[in-house]
Amino acid sequence: MLERVLGHLARxxxxxxxxxxxxxxxxxxxxxxxxxxxxxxxxxxxxPEPLDTAGAIRFAAVHAGVxxxxxxxxxxxxxxxxxxxxxDFHHSHGAEATIHLTAxxxxxxxGVVPTDDAGRVVAFVEKPPPGEAPTNLxxxxxxxxxxxxxxxxxxxxxVSIERETFPALAADGAVYALASNSYWLDTGTPxxxxxxxxxxLDGTRPGLxxxxxxxxxxxxxxxxxxxxxxxxxxxxxxGRGAAVHRSATVxxxxxxxxxxxxxxxxxxxxxxxxxxxxxxxxxxxxSILGRGAVVGEQCVISPLTVLGDDTEVGAGVRxxxxxxxxxxxx
Numbered sequence: 001m002l003e004r005v006l007g008h009l010a011r012x013x014x015x016x017x018x019x020x021x022x023x024x025x026x027x028x029x030x031x032x033x034x035x036x037x038x039x040x041x042x043x044x045x046x047x048p049e050p051l052d053t054a055g056a057i058r059f060a061a062v063h064a065g066v067x068x069x070x071x072x073x074x075x076x077x078x079x080x081x082x083x084x085x086x087x088d089f090h091h092s093h094g095a096e097a098t099i100h101l102t103a104x105x106x107x108x109x110x111g112v113v114p115t116d117d118a119g120r121v122v123a124f125v126e127k128p129p130p131g132e133a134p135t136n137l138x139x140x141x142x143x144x145x146x147x148x149x150x151x152x153x154x155x156x157x158x159v160s161i162e163r164e165t166f167p168a169l170a171a172d173g174a175v176y177a178l179a180s181n182s183y184w185l186d187t188g189t190p191x192x193x194x195x196x197x198x199x200x201l202d203g204t205r206p207g208l209x210x211x212x213x214x215x216x217x218x219x220x221x222x223x224x225x226x227x228x229x230x231x232x233x234x235x236x237x238x239g240r241g242a243a244v245h246r247s248a249t250v251x252x253x254x255x256x257x258x259x260x261x262x263x264x265x266x267x268x269x270x271x272x273x274x275x276x277x278x279x280x281x282x283x284x285x286x287s288i289l290g291r292g293a294v295v296g297e298q299c300v301i302s303p304l305t306v307l308g309d310d311t312e313v314g315a316g317v318r319x320x321x322x323x324x325x326x327x328x329x330x
């Protein structure tokens with residue numbers, strides 16, 4: 001997900017990013033040991049304690065020595081936003097801060113952002129009651145900011161950009177917003193993560209479902225040289241070295257590199273990360289299997305179950321909307 005976010009920014013000329021992190025920072029250092037991800041140079045600002053959204057932005061920007069206009073993105077938001085258009089809008093309006101907006105069906109789950117005819121933000125309304133939102137346009141998690149915004153964020157404490165910094169800017173008439181109808185998805189839940197994969201597979205989000213994917217049938221994609229003997233139905237992606245038994249069925253799913261779907265098993269609307277195994281006769285529906293996770297024979301894994309890396313579910317077990325943490329490694 002992070003590589004898709006950074007790769008999208010790179011297409012608009014971004015060549016350096018600072019990752020503001022606190023939880024398990026070593027995972028990122030391990031993933032990108034040469035300091036690059038998706039062609040973008042990355043460095044890390046590791047918070048000693050959670051600083052909330054504005055506090056994290058200030059901490060990362062000071063760490064990076066930011067002295068000019070910069071872009072902030074939420075790392076779990078996938079979007080095809082025209083970043084250059086947002087930056088141009090920001091400069092043409094002389095804004096101190098500019099926010100990308102997107103329309104949603106139910107704005108009561110989000111912070112809504114009404115604007116005037118010039119695009120100037122007039123208020124921030126956090127999670128309005130259903131039917132009472134002044135607009136269906138919400139804060140979409142991409143910002144263009146001037147360094148002066150950092151001076152508005154107190155140091156050394158938790159500060160919310162949505163509840164504190166942006167409202168203060170709006171009171172001064174210094175924050176603008178630009179709406180777009182580009183693809184946008186907040187992937188912060190298992191259901192949304194599955195939706196993000198499905199959107200790539202069924203064409204809701206344009207582009208290849210994965211870099212280097214090759215279409216081998218209508219709506220079916222492969223990576224490298226998988227061993228597919230069973231029924232792989234639209235809309236699915238099977239990774240390099242994966243194996244699908246001739247009596248197994250895969251539908252609307254991602255089967256990661258080296259993953260195995262054994263005899264008589266069925267995988268529907270799910271994501272199997274590399275090395276996951278679905279045992280003979282097992283059923284996996286609307287769920288996520290971590291790297292190396294094993295589902296035993298005749299198991300039933302039902303939505304929205306998440307199995308962490310290297311976990312194992314014994315034969316014949318039924319799991320519904322379960323969460324099994326990854327096996328700790330040393």
